[in-house]
Amino acid sequence: MARRAGRDVRLWVRDEAIAEAINATSHNPAYLPDIPLPEGIAATTDMADALRETDVVLLVVPSAAVREICAQAAPHLPKGVPVALCAKGIEEGSGYLMTQVAEEELPGHPVGVLSGPTFAAEAVKRHPTAATVAFPFGRDDRLAPEKSPAARLSVTLSGLNFRTHISDDVAGVEICGAVKNVIAIACGMMSGAGFAENTRAALITLGLQEMRTLIGALGGRDETVMGLAGLGDLSLTCSSTTSRNMALGTQLGQGIPRAECFEGRPVVVEGELNAINVCDLAARLGVAMPVTETVRAILHDGADLQASFAALWARPLLAEPDTMALAFTHPMAEGSEVPE
Numbered sequence: 253m254a255r256r257a258g259r260d261v262r263l264w265v266r267d268e269a270i271a272e273a274i275n276a277t278s279h280n281p282a283y284l285p286d287i288p289l290p291e292g293i294a295a296t297t298d299m300a301d302a303l304r305e306t307d308v309v310l311l312v313v314p315s316a317a318v319r320e321i322c323a324q325a326a327p328h329l330p331k332g333v334p335v336a337l338c339a340k341g342i343e344e345g346s347g348y349l350m351t352q353v354a355e356e357e358l359p360g361h362p363v364g365v366l367s368g369p370t371f372a373a374e375a376v377k378r379h380p381t382a383a384t385v386a387f388p389f390g391r392d393d394r395l396a397p398e399k400s401p402a403a404r405l406s407v408t409l410s411g412l413n414f415r416t417h418i419s420d421d422v423a424g425v426e427i428c429g430a431v432k433n434v435i436a437i438a439c440g441m442m443s444g445a446g447f448a449e450n451t452r453a454a455l456i457t458l459g460l461q462e463m464r465t466l467i468g469a470l471g472g473r474d475e476t477v478m479g480l481a482g483l484g485d486l487s488l489t490c491s492s493t494t495s496r497n498m499a500l501g502t503q504l505g506q507g508i509p510r511a512e513c514f515e516g517r518p519v520v521v522e523g524e525l526n527a528i529n530v531c532d533l534a535a536r537l538g539v540a541m542p543v544t545e546t547v548r549a550i551l552h553d554g555a556d557l558q559a560s561f562a563a564l565w566a567r568p569l570l571a572e573p574d575t576m577a578l579a580f581t582h583p584m585a586e587g588s589e590v591p592e
């Protein structure tokens with residue numbers, strides 16, 4: 253996107269053969285091999301070379317690799333250069349958001365996120381796509397928002413078929429990205445198990461509420477869930493098996509053993525580990541996330557899929573809006589008397 257928007261782009265990659273292929277053929281043989289990359293992207297395996305005199309860095313590795321790559325980049329990153337993270341997850345063990353991880357490894361650099369409904373394979377084919385860029389806003393950024401890191405990156409990336417909105421709710425945008433992956437696994441599980449659109453719409457709505465509650469507990473903003481990174485990405489990821497998270501859930505719902513999903517290929521499914529990390533974070537903050545907890549129990553604690561979703565549906569009946577804080581026992585809940 254940045255190259256299409258006319259920027260000078262250097263791409264750091266791990267694999268020498270891929271760097272050479274990109275430079276020689278403007279194709280990446282390992283990822284999106286059928287799609288020509290815009291000419292002029294300079295790929296390198298030399299981190300110092302990739303980062304010299306750069307104005308901004310986009311870090312696009314899975315969340316499990318963010319700390320390692322930040323640490324590798326740290327000695328080479330010019331002073332004060334902003335770093336935008338694209339991974340959608342929470343760190344295992346620490347429960348840190350990705351920006352907290354990067355801030356630890358890259359002190360003195362503004363750290364933000366780029367997130368939203370953005371299947372790479374569609375964006376690269378020029379399907380009109382929109383995302384959110386979030387960076388913290390300091391006092392100066394409020395006085396001159398167009399000079400903020402968020403606005404500068406937004407302008408850097410936006411082109412004919414790609415636009416970015418800006419936000420200062422970094423934690424909110426990050427939580428949206430981490431939670432939507434888990435909800436997409438839930439939607440896939442139910443769809444794979446033979447349930448249809450009512451179920452999916454309910455899970456999306458409950459998932460949106462879980463995001464909102466967790467964001468609130470972290471001091472983020474309610475409205476963020478209604479933005480591109482929230483409702484936008486949640487509805488995208490929960491709508492088709494183009495999403496790896498939804499695809500994993502669908503296969504599990506069909507009864508395919510985990511080891512045989514994706515025909516045994518290794519595929520990045522962020523929501524799988526993040527089901528644990530999101531639940532741990534929520535537990536620490538005293539937030540209930542029933543859909544996310546159901547996914548965690550099925551994926552990691554051997555819970556039965558059908559029984560777990562039946563229990564999810566038999567939870568106490570709630571009021572909308574949930575601020576009314578009312579709940580009634582479900583007549584089908586364990587131990588309840590079933591009405592005639």
Ligand SMILES: NC(=O)C1=CN([C@@H]2O[C@H](COP(=O)(O)OP(=O)(O)OC[C@H]3O[C@@H](n4cnc5c(N)ncnc54)[C@H](O)[C@@H]3O)[C@@H](O)[C@H]2O)C=CC1
Nearest residue numbers: 266312313314315317338339340341370371372373520522
């Ligand atoms: N693919 C998509 O459509 C979107 C992906 N994302 C997020 O972007 C992040 C990355 O996902 P994808 O690019 O799809 O994954 P991917 O598997 O397609 O690519 C990941 C890239 O990171 C590299 N990588 C993996 N581990 C590494 C390590 N330890 N050190 C250095 N490089 C490493 C891989 O070689 C590969 O180039 C995830 O958090 C995902 O949720 C966000 C929006 C859209």
Ligand SMILES: O=C(CO)COP(=O)(O)O
Nearest residue numbers: 368369370371495496497
């Ligand atoms: O985050 C994504 C689209 O915005 C990609 O989703 P998956 O990781 O589920 O493929």
